[in-house]
Amino acid sequence: MNELDFSGRQVLVIGGSSGIGNGIARAFRAKGARVAVCGTRERGADYSPDEGSDLDGLDYVRLDVSDGKAIEEFNPAFHALDVLVLAQGAVIYRRGEFEMEGFRKVIEVNLMSLMACAQKFHPMLRAAKGSLIIVSSTAAFHATRGNPAYNASKTGALGLTRTLGQAWAEQGIRVNGIAPGLVDTKMTKVTTANPKRLEDALARIPLQRLGTPAEMAGAALFLASPLASYIVGQTIVVDGGLVL
Template identity: 60%
Template sequence: MTGELDFSGKRVLVVGGSSGIGNGIAQAFRAKGARVHVWGTRAGPDDYDAAEGSDLAGLGYTQVDVADPAAIAAAPDPFPDGLDVLVHSQGMVLYKRQEFERAGFDKVMAVNVASVMQISQRFHDALAEAKGSVIVISSIGAFKATFGNPAYAASKAAAVQLVRTLALAWAGAGIRVNGIAPSLVDTKMTKVTMDNAERRAGALSRIPLGRFGTVEDMANVALFLASPLAGFMCGQTLVVDGGVTL
């Protein structure tokens, strides 16, 4: 199995790989020998704080606002010689009922759904040449109502269906498209819950395994999905939630 998880020389782009789950995935691929580039929102790698869960050591970096189609189109190719793995870990959630307003709803959908489609399409030919893999990070919010966040829940459900649709469309080109649906993971994006003792305790009480997920948990699944071990998996979104959805 160890050999199957050797990504030496592979080219990996992690969109949203500057912090949280995406950063954990980026560093996991790097640790397995891959050349890894990340897209993030800040001007440069020095603008990220390790205390926020960011480790850009050894990673290439480009600032790209994925909510802007023009910025996606204009971003330089991360690797001039192709691409083996594309990971979509970009994500946005807005609180205080901002997602009930048109501007907030549209922005969340742009980041969580539209950018996944546009970026995947941009790298289709490179991935086809490499017989590569696309991995989309969604959420268990795709499968249940999410109080106060209609755009987030709808976007994550759309991402699951996009995985299925792109997998069907691109399997003939040798591109495998799969996804991961995490439950609550302690990252910058979930601090509204993690920093609130009452919310945190309530969330933990609903996890049968009795702990929160970690970025390493998600990174391990991403390595599996991109490896030959998952060579016959196509169009699946793996729920990695400690049993919450049971």
């Protein structure tokens, strides 16, 4: 028996159009799952490989998770769901999160939409006795200079993972999370494209390199598989040792 075979399973990765979410979506597809991904752009063709996007073999659908009503009215093409991955994320640099408009915008995407999406697909996950995986960040374990909303939202995501894990376990839904460290995506370009910042960041990582979306995907495959059948409410840190 191959515990990492997801043939015949339906997976939805919200925020799966690029970055970590896209890496997770492609990993499930490679293991046989039918995978739908959500992004904010009108069409999948609006994303390019230069942005870390590879939508080949994935079912793309537009969903703006900053709009709570859009989540409520979202009508997926599938009628059953085995794995839901919430990988949506937003960040505002140049101290924009210290303004309340920016703070609210980031919290809406990074935290409020997690609960909205979890509730939206709760009936399908309950019917399938499925798995919910919430992508947070190592930012939940330390201060992040200049980004109070990002930090607060990712810290909140850890608490939400624990609490939904406890609440839904008796229904057969396993809720867990992943906390990525510094991963090479378009969201981290503010660090990776700045030689001095990158040097300083790598100096704090014991493995002395950036992580990849594929490495985050390994944790997601594990958490959604029978190998993790007794794991509930936990967030696995995948950071090359950064928070040590």
